Amino acid sequence: MATKKFSQFDARTSIGTSNLVGFDGEDNVxxxxxxxEASLNLSNLQGNVSLASQVxxxxxxxxxxxxxxxxxxTGIPLVGYLMDESTQVIGDSLIIxxxxxxxxxxGTGAAVNINPPAVQLKIAGTSGISNTNDSSDFIVPYNSTxxxxxxxxxxxxITGGLGTQGTITVNVAGRYLLQARYSTYDLVxxxxxxxxxxxRKFLRITASVNGSKVCVLHNLVVATTGxxxxxxxxxxxxxxxxxxxxxxxxxxTGATGGSGTQGYPVSNNTxxxxxxxxxxxIG
Numbered sequence: 357m358a359t360k361k362f363s364q365f366d367a368r369t370s371i372g373t374s375n376l377v378g379f380d381g382e383d384n385v386x387x388x389x390x391x392x393e394a395s396l397n398l399s400n401l402q403g404n405v406s407l408a409s410q411v412x413x414x415x416x417x418x419x420x421x422x423x424x425x426x427x428x429x430t431g432i433p434l435v436g437y438l439m440d441e442s443t444q445v446i447g448d449s450l451i452i453x454x455x456x457x458x459x460x461x462x463g464t465g466a467a468v469n470i471n472p473p474a475v476q477l478k479i480a481g482t483s484g485i486s487n488t489n490d491s492s493d494f495i496v497p498y499n500s501t502x503x504x505x506x507x508x509x510x511x512x513x514i515t516g517g518l519g520t521q522g523t524i525t526v527n528v529a530g531r532y533l534l535q536a537r538y539s540t541y542d543l544v545x546x547x548x549x550x551x552x553x554x555x556r557k558f559l560r561i562t563a564s565v566n567g568s569k570v571c572v573l574h575n576l577v578v579a580t581t582g583x584x585x586x587x588x589x590x591x592x593x594x595x596x597x598x599x600x601x602x603x604x605x606x607x608x609t610g611a612t613g614g615s616g617t618q619g620y621p622v623s624n625n626t627x628x629x630x631x632x633x634x635x636x637x638i639g
Contacts, residue, residue, distance in 0.1 A: 542613030
């Protein structure tokens with residue numbers, strides 16, 4: 357039994373180390389602090405529990421928390437508060453990955469590069485270009501750098517004339533996407549009122565690395581007249597080493613310009629076929 361009336365109980369703001377006297381059914385019970393704490397069943401609580409006054413401790417990730425206590429007024433300041441910082445690499449992206457059991461969890465992975473480094477050359481104007489001979493390989497003489505997003509990767513050569521300009525040195529090994537277009541004057545078909553195509557009017561462009569051809573991009577018999585412009589274009593993917601020199605090799609037969617067997621690079625975009633050369637690092 358209690359040692360005094362309930363009305364005579366001392367008022368306390370916390371249990372402290374004193375005993376608690378209460379009534380449970382038909383039994384008077386006496387609990388000390390540790391026994392009371394061990395006996396409480398929070399699952400019997402009803403209504404909302406406010407966490408506003410919770411100033412210590414952390415709620416684990418497994419229970420819907422962050423596992424961290426350093427949360428600011430603007431939210432979670434670092435991704436590290438949501439996952440193990442030791443596994444993160446600067447520049448990585450947040451990804452959804454398999455947890456090993458078929459479930460989806462938040463993780464980090466290599467960033468998806470939506471704007472990879474690239475260089476673009478064109479033949480814009482007549483600087484450094486000259487007539488090209490039938491049945492002879494020549495480096496397409498791109499003479500203008502239009503885009504170069506990373507000069508530490510790409511070193512274009514756009515001067516020096518036919519045979520020298522129009523090359524791109526890559527300073528970093530990797531996988532590259534190449535796209536090229538070349539247009540030439542004086543390969544026009546002369547139908548003379550017939551539908552016959554002169555098979556000698558031929559144009560080809562080939563990707564070259566360090567002066568050696570590695571991939572034919574386009575080769576065709578010229579089948580249109582236009583205003584005397586013939587066009588070839590193509591693309592490919594290649595693995596390059598640092599200091600490799602990439603160029604586009606042109607070749608034609610049946611040209612009628614210059615000395616009578618020569619072509620001449622198109623140097624404008626009147627027919628939307630301006631010669632151009634893209635090299636993009638994709639890996």
